[in-house]
Amino acid sequence: MLIEMDYLERTLDFIGQVEEEDKPGVVPSDAGTIDDIVFSLSISTIIKELHSSNSRAYDALIDNGEEWSAAESGGLSLVLADAVDGVREAKDLAILTGALGGYEIPSQNDIDDYVEDIPPSVMEKVLRDTNGDTIWDTAVIVFGISGDADPAVVIERTYQAIEERGEGLGRPGGLTYSSMELTGPVPVTQAITERSFHEFWRVFPLGVGLCALMIFALHRRIRAVLIAGVPTLYGILITYGIIGWWGREVTPTIIALGPILMALGVAYGLHLTNRFTEEQGNAQERMMRAMSTTGR
Numbered sequence: 001m002l003i004e005m006d007y008l009e010r011t012l013d014f015i016g017q018v019e020e021e022d023k024p025g026v027v028p029s030d031a032g033t034i035d036d037i038v039f040s041l042s043i044s045t046i047i048k049e050l051h052s053s054n055s056r057a058y059d060a061l062i063d064n065g066e067e068w069s070a071a072e073s074g075g076l077s078l079v080l081a082d083a084v085d086g087v088r089e090a091k092d093l094a095i096l097t098g099a100l101g102g103y104e105i106p107s108q109n110d111i112d113d114y115v116e117d118i119p120p121s122v123m124e125k126v127l128r129d130t131n132g133d134t135i136w137d138t139a140v141i142v143f144g145i146s147g148d149a150d151p152a153v154v155i156e157r158t159y160q161a162i163e164e165r166g167e168g169l170g171r172p173g174g175l176t177y178s179s180m181e182l183t184g185p186v187p188v189t190q191a192i193t194e195r196s197f198h199e200f201w202r203v204f205p206l207g208v209g210l211c212a213l214m215i216f217a218l219h220r221r222i223r224a225v226l227i228a229g230v231p232t233l234y235g236i237l238i239t240y241g242i243i244g245w246w247g248r249e250v251t252p253t254i255i256a257l258g259p260i261l262m263a264l265g266v267a268y269g270l271h272l273t274n275r276f277t278e279e280q281g282n283a284q285e286r287m288m289r290a291m292s293t294t295g296r
Helices: 002-012 043-051 053-071 075-097 108-117 120-126 151-163 185-219 222-246 257-278 283-293
Strands: 037-041 142-145
Touching (some): 043 108
């Protein structure tokens, strides 16, 4: 499971989960500007952080030792310089012997040691035993998405990485040992938006047709249907056109504007039509009185 989680993290967060060249244990951060992922958090990342911590400890000793050596003078400076050289040699030896841990999933023995050192309060946030058989069977990978990222693109990339993780790991037939599901605010909101958009285009034309039939049944005139419906439809089309031109993201709230505008517009159109038929005089006089009194 850890290997598959690691593959998913490296595939999606390919900047923040891949070591810098010639810098074992050091991973850069692009704050989501390149790969759209600000951070990754899981039991996999925790183990990789622990496994690569000795490399960063060497680097910290070397960097701080060089600063202290440069700040001192005389014999103390030479002592610090020698100490830094010793730490640097120890790091080089660790690299040659393979003792320097990299930012990767280690051996099972190392994994067991790291897991024992992780506090239970941390473990329960990323790993759970859901059926009480003392075997961790459920884990979570949390991805922080950049605010500038397109949710649909990130979701598509994630689904693709999940589907292709077996092949990506070079397993025969794309074999996998875990089941992964995408959840959270971003995919749920995206799914609701897509479903709402689909249902809108299925239901809205039906609603327009039913409104037209009801108006015609009440007034027995096509003119009444046109007066009540056409301006409203124009208003809806113009509203959605402006939203699209503005580049605003389509949300369930924006989708709901159509039915709301339709209800309000048709209602006002019906009031205007009824008022027009109730007035007396020529058409111009009736329209002027209807326009001046409807809705007041």
